[in-house]
Amino acid sequence: MLACACGWLCMQGQCRHSARALKARSLCGVQAATWAALAYTQQLAGQLAAAIESYHKALGLRQDDSFSNDMLAESLQQECARFSLELISMSAG
Numbered sequence: 850m851l852a853c854a855c856g857w858l859c860m861q862g863q864c865r866h867s868a869r870a871l872k873a874r875s876l877c878g879v880q881a882a883t884w885a886a887l888a889y890t891q892q893l894a895g896q897l898a899a900a901i902e903s904y905h906k907a908l909g910l911r912q913d914d915s916f917s918n919d920m921l922a923e924s925l926q927q928e929c930a931r932f933s934l935e936l937i938s939m940s941a942g
Contacts, residue, residue: 881911889920897928 888903904921907914 881907881914881917884910885914885917885920888917888924892920892924892927897924897931900924901928 884903884907888900888907891897891900891903901921901924904917904924907917908921911917
């Protein structure tokens, strides 16, 4: 009877641990989506440095987020193009 009770308690503990892990994983997904949405908004507003940072935060929470990966690459290209134009205008002036 004691072994059965111990097994039941262990199983309850494993279930609680699994539930916490699933909840944490789903919260990370929500947080990653929130960071990605913020980054996209920043990108559309022309705040490329902030967008790049927010995409990195989203990807830190969810590495397999293809939207954040693709949009980060696009933001980096836009930021590099903007920086190149600044350099050209500085050297021309």
